[in-house]
Amino acid sequence: MTTRLPIAAASTAVLFLLPLLRAQENPPPWWRVNDEVTVSLAWDFDNPVTFLQPTLQVVPSWYNATVTGWTLSPNVVWIPALAGHTGCLGLVGTGTPTQASLALDVDNDPHIDWIKIFWFQFDAFEGPTGDLDAQIEQDLLQYGRASVRSKSESLGSGWSRITIEAKLIPQPDDEKLVWTAVENALGTVAIDNLSVNSKCVKPGDEKGKALGDVLLSGQPLSVTGNNDCRAAAVTEGPGPVFQRTIWVSAPTTAGAHQVFQLNQNATALVAPPTVLPDLASTAPLGAQDLTVETVFVAPGVVQQFVYALIDRRPSGGNVVLRAIDTTGALVPARDVVLTGFPPAPLGQQFGLAFDPSGAFGAGTFWVSDPTGFAYEFARSGALLETATIPGGVVGLGYDATFGHFLGFSQAPRPGGSFGVSQINGFEWSAYDGLPTGVEFCGDLRINNPGGPAGGVASGFEVYRTRSTGELRMIAVARLQSPPSSVVYEMAGPFRFGWSQFGECGMQGGPAFEGSPTFQVTLNTVPTTLVGALYAGLSNDLYLGSPLPAPLTFLGMQESYLSISLDVLLGAFTPVGPNEFAATINLPPAGGLSYQPIFFQWLVLDSSVPGFLATSQAGKTIAY
Numbered sequence: 001m002t003t004r005l006p007i008a009a010a011s012t013a014v015l016f017l018l019p020l021l022r023a024q025e026n027p028p029p030w031w032r033v034n035d036e037v038t039v040s041l042a043w044d045f046d047n048p049v050t051f052l053q054p055t056l057q058v059v060p061s062w063y064n065a066t067v068t069g070w071t072l073s074p075n076v077v078w079i080p081a082l083a084g085h086t087g088c089l090g091l092v093g094t095g096t097p098t099q100a101s102l103a104l105d106v107d108n109d110p111h112i113d114w115i116k117i118f119w120f121q122f123d124a125f126e127g128p129t130g131d132l133d134a135q136i137e138q139d140l141l142q143y144g145r146a147s148v149r150s151k152s153e154s155l156g157s158g159w160s161r162i163t164i165e166a167k168l169i170p171q172p173d174d175e176k177l178v179w180t181a182v183e184n185a186l187g188t189v190a191i192d193n194l195s196v197n198s199k200c201v202k203p204g205d206e207k208g209k210a211l212g213d214v215l216l217s218g219q220p221l222s223v224t225g226n227n228d229c230r231a232a233a234v235t236e237g238p239g240p241v242f243q244r245t246i247w248v249s250a251p252t253t254a255g256a257h258q259v260f261q262l263n264q265n266a267t268a269l270v271a272p273p274t275v276l277p278d279l280a281s282t283a284p285l286g287a288q289d290l291t292v293e294t295v296f297v298a299p300g301v302v303q304q305f306v307y308a309l310i311d312r313r314p315s316g317g318n319v320v321l322r323a324i325d326t327t328g329a330l331v332p333a334r335d336v337v338l339t340g341f342p343p344a345p346l347g348q349q350f351g352l353a354f355d356p357s358g359a360f361g362a363g364t365f366w367v368s369d370p371t372g373f374a375y376e377f378a379r380s381g382a383l384l385e386t387a388t389i390p391g392g393v394v395g396l397g398y399d400a401t402f403g404h405f406l407g408f409s410q411a412p413r414p415g416g417s418f419g420v421s422q423i424n425g426f427e428w429s430a431y432d433g434l435p436t437g438v439e440f441c442g443d444l445r446i447n448n449p450g451g452p453a454g455g456v457a458s459g460f461e462v463y464r465t466r467s468t469g470e471l472r473m474i475a476v477a478r479l480q481s482p483p484s485s486v487v488y489e490m491a492g493p494f495r496f497g498w499s500q501f502g503e504c505g506m507q508g509g510p511a512f513e514g515s516p517t518f519q520v521t522l523n524t525v526p527t528t529l530v531g532a533l534y535a536g537l538s539n540d541l542y543l544g545s546p547l548p549a550p551l552t553f554l555g556m557q558e559s560y561l562s563i564s565l566d567v568l569l570g571a572f573t574p575v576g577p578n579e580f581a582a583t584i585n586l587p588p589a590g591g592l593s594y595q596p597i598f599f600q601w602l603v604l605d606s607s608v609p610g611f612l613a614t615s616q617a618g619k620t621i622a623y
Contacts, residue, residue, distance in 0.1 A: 025153075025161060028119050029403045029430040030199050033361035036060045039106065041068070042195045046087035051078050056195075058360075060109065067107035067174060073100045076181075082125060082190055083157040090190025093129065093183035100189075102179040106196055114200045115146075115498075116168040117402070118175055122194040124152075124160050127187035133180045136166050145558055146498035147616040149524040159192075169203070169498050201401045204469025206498060206548065207539050207562075209491030210596035212425075212440040212510070212621035215472065218486035219266035224273075226250035226258075229485040230349070231395070231459030232474045233290035235304045235326050242467050245270060245326070246474065247306050248487060249459070251286025255279065259287055259308055261328060266487050274328045276308065282315040287322070289352040289395055289459050293363065302466075305334060309352040309367065313341075318381075321352070321365060336365060340383030344369050351396030351407065351460065355430070359384070368396040368407055387433045390426045395460025399471060399493070403430040406492070408442070408460030408475055416512030416623055417589060418444040418453040423477050424510075425460075427493070437507035437521065438494045441623055442475050445594065446488075451480030458485065462492070494618050496539070497548060500558035501525065501603055501613035507581065511597065512623045514588030520569075522580040522601045522615055530604040531580045531615075532571045536564035539598045539619060555610040562617035563598035592622040 032040045042056035052070050059065075075098065079088040091100040108116065124132050136145055146167040153161045168175065175198060181189040209215065221229040229248045237243035246262040257280070258273040276287065287308035295303045306324045313319065319341045323334035344350075351368035358364025358376065364384060365377045370392050376385040392411025399406065407426045415421030423442030428435045444454040455477035462473045471492040478485050494506055502525040508517035522531050539547055542564040551559040575581045580601070586592055601615035 025121070026163075026432045027121070027195065028117070028197050028199070029355065029400075030357040030361075031197050032056075032058045033357050034058050035361060036062070037201070038197070038199045039063060039108070040197050041106065044087060044193055045078065045089050048078055048080065048087075051087060051089065062109045064107050067105065069105055071103040071105070073102075075100045076102055079188065079190055082188060083159060085123065085125070085159065085192045088125070088190040088192045090125070090188055091181040091183050092188050093186045095186050097182065097184045100181045102181070102191070104177045104196070106175045106177070106198065108174045108198065109200075115203050116175065117165070117199045117201060118168055119163070119165045119197045120177060120195065121161065121163045123155060123192040124162050125158050125188065125190045125192070127158060127183075127189065129183060129185040129187045130189035131182045132189050132191070134162060134164065135178055136164065136168070136175065145500045147495070147503050148500055149503055150526070151524075167498065202464075202469035204401070204464055204471060205493060205496045208470050208496055208619070210598070210619040210621050211438070211492050211494045212623075213491040213596055214443050214488060214594075215491055216266065216489035218443055218446045218477070218488040221248055221250075221266075221476075221485045221487055223262065223268060224248060224250050224260045226252070227482070227484040228478070229476055229487070230285070231287055231290040231308070232476045232487050233292050233306055233461045234463050234472070234474050235292055235306065236463075236466055238302075242465050246487060247290055248476065249287030249290060249308060251284070252280050257283065257286035257310075259290070259306070259324060271328050274324050274330065276310065276322055277330070278310045278312065278320075278322070282317065283310045283312045284314055285311060285347070285349060288349050291352045291354045291365070291461060292463065293354045293356070305331060307336070307352065307354065307365070309350055311346075311350065314346050319367070336377065336379055337381045338367070338377050339381040340377065342375060342383065342386070344371070349394040349458070351394055353396040353398040353405065353461075355398050356400050366396060366398065366405070368393040370394055370410070374405070389428060390435070392424070392457075393426070394457055395475065397460055397462030397473065398430070399462055399464070401464055401469070401471075402493075404428070404436065404493070405430060406460070406462050406473065408457045410457040412452070414512075415441065415444060415453060416514055417593070418623065420452050421454065422452045422456045423454045423475070424457065425473075437505050439506070439510045440490075440492070440620065441510050442477055442490070443488055444623060446477065446479070446486060448479045449481045455479040455486065494620055495616055496619055497560060497562035497600070497617040499560045499562065499614045499616050501605065501608060502528070502601060502615035504599060504601060504616045504618040506618060506620065508583075510623055511584065511586060511620050513586045513592055515586060517583070518586065519581045519583050520599045520618060522603070524578055525580070525603060525605065526578045527607045528574070528580070528603045528605045530571050530573060532602045533569045533582045534563065534565045534567065534600050534602065535569055535584075536566040536598045536600075537596070538564040539617070551614065554612075556613055557609065559614040561600075561614065563600045586622055595622050596620075597622050
């Protein structure tokens with residue numbers, strides 16, 4: 001028999017508990033963001049009377065607190081103190097093997113065919129004779145679990161911190177977390193400091209073009225009347241059909257700097273230029289990078305603003321973000337003066353990105369410094385955080401859907417058969433600030449006599465189309481002979497597909513022909529014995545059948561075939577805990593240049609019914 005204990009509605013939307021917040025580690029970027037798609041809840045279990053009520057609650061207007069609740073078996077008890085923790089929930093041993101279950105339902109507002117990014121973190125104590133298992137309930141009648149990631153870190157004194165993240169497709173009416181505790185003697189098994197977060201997003205990465213695939217070929221920016229354009233961004237029209245406006249900035253050597261609006265093919269101007277209140281004498285480099293903020297003013301109605309980064313420090317001023325609406329009009333009331341800007345060297349180019357989840361949903365701006373740093377600023381202009389990033393980054397973008405930064409770097413590095421490349425892309429996580437291993441290049445095929453292939457990186461921005469949710473990257477490269485600029489658009493990201501078992505990644509640099517270091521990886525698979533890696537030339541069709549294809553007919557639940565199985569690259573054993581890595585030797589001058597290549601793992605794992613499952617997939621251009 002179990003007892004269901006509903007959680008009473010809180011009198012306020014946000015309940016703060018500072019010790020709990022300090023204990024939390026690397027939460028999602030949208031943790032504690034108050035909007036209509038995100039739920040953040042936390043329990044510290046400290047109060048002996050109200051320990052099942054959340055001590056932090058940031059929820060949307062549709063959230064029903066009576067739906068969220070615990071279901072506990074009768075032998076689950078509140079524990080006042082355990083190995084340095086105060087207030088826990090768990091099972092106390094009786095001397096014989098004993099099992100208990102804990103389950104938590106979390107309210108959700110389902111969106112048909114959307115994806116729920118579900119994250120939870122808790123502290124676990126097992127002791128020498130106990131065991132604790134936690135999972136997101138498997139309910140295949142309602143949803144599948146995709147790309148599940150888990151991590152365990154020791155906290156000392158027998159405690160560990162467990163973090164689990166998954167994507168639920170389609171997102172269900174609610175989510176359920178289930179813990180199973182087993183104690184074989186007189187010990188104790190317990191949990192503490194539980195944090196739960198969920199966010200629903202549009203699916204855009206089930207298939208898609210390969211990372212780095214050029215969607216809009218390089219367009220010369222001479223149409224602006226200025227051959228020295230520096231930055232680019234994209235806004236999207238209000239209609240149901242995708243219609244973009246491409247924005248580019250152009251400095252001047254005399255007079256005022258300008259920002260231009262181009263049609264969606266970047267071949268013609270669509271409006272008079274926006275004349276900035278910044279002169280060549282006060283801000284020599286003009287608008288160094290552009291970013292876009294999207295404001296949701298009503299259901300289905302958005303307003304967008306373009307921000308241009310202006311460095312006025314050479315004339316004794318500050319770094320300023322100039323706001324522009326989609327008509328091209330300046331909006332001084334939305335300008336941000338970065339009064340907390342660090343003493344970075346003058347005369348260098350900075351990148352700019354907007355994070356809508358920053359400052360708990362108020363929105364923050366990130367500025368990249370080519371010396372290898374990024375700075376986060378509040379809307380007040382105050383400096384909030386400094387992070388280490390790859391060097392040479394002059395263009396910056398942020399994928400708010402899955403919490404990744406992407407940088408466009410002009411730092412030279414080997415570019416395979418193209419020679420030296422100075423249009424290099426990097427990805428790093430907004431969860432912990434660490435590189436994900438994903439790297440790419442701009443369009444190296446663009447002719448640049450006397451200079452590096454494809455030119456030198458300049459402006460950069462990423463966005464997702466409102467209709468499909470697919471990721472796109474807009475980039476500006478500057479050419480040497482004759483001095484000029486081009487703008488083009490590329491596809492992303494690397495990871496795609498919704499198979500449950502393991503996360504496909506990459507490391508060792510882009511997939512250059514002849515590269516000795518490019519690897520495809522598989523992570524978060526602690527019990528996998530062997531992983532077989534396949535490569536294919538398509539993620540649309542295999543043997544005449546459309547992809548992705550469910551593999552339930554083979555007994556492989558929550559597994560999909562996402563690529564054409566054209567080449568078996570080999571079977572591999574783990575290179576470390578939870579990790580596989582396969583070095584891919586693309587032949588030099590092998591005819592694969594700018595050929596999309598797709599990867600997917602087939603794993604042999606004792607924890608999977610039938611022992612076989614497929615991983616999430618990866619996709620990249622071969623350079």
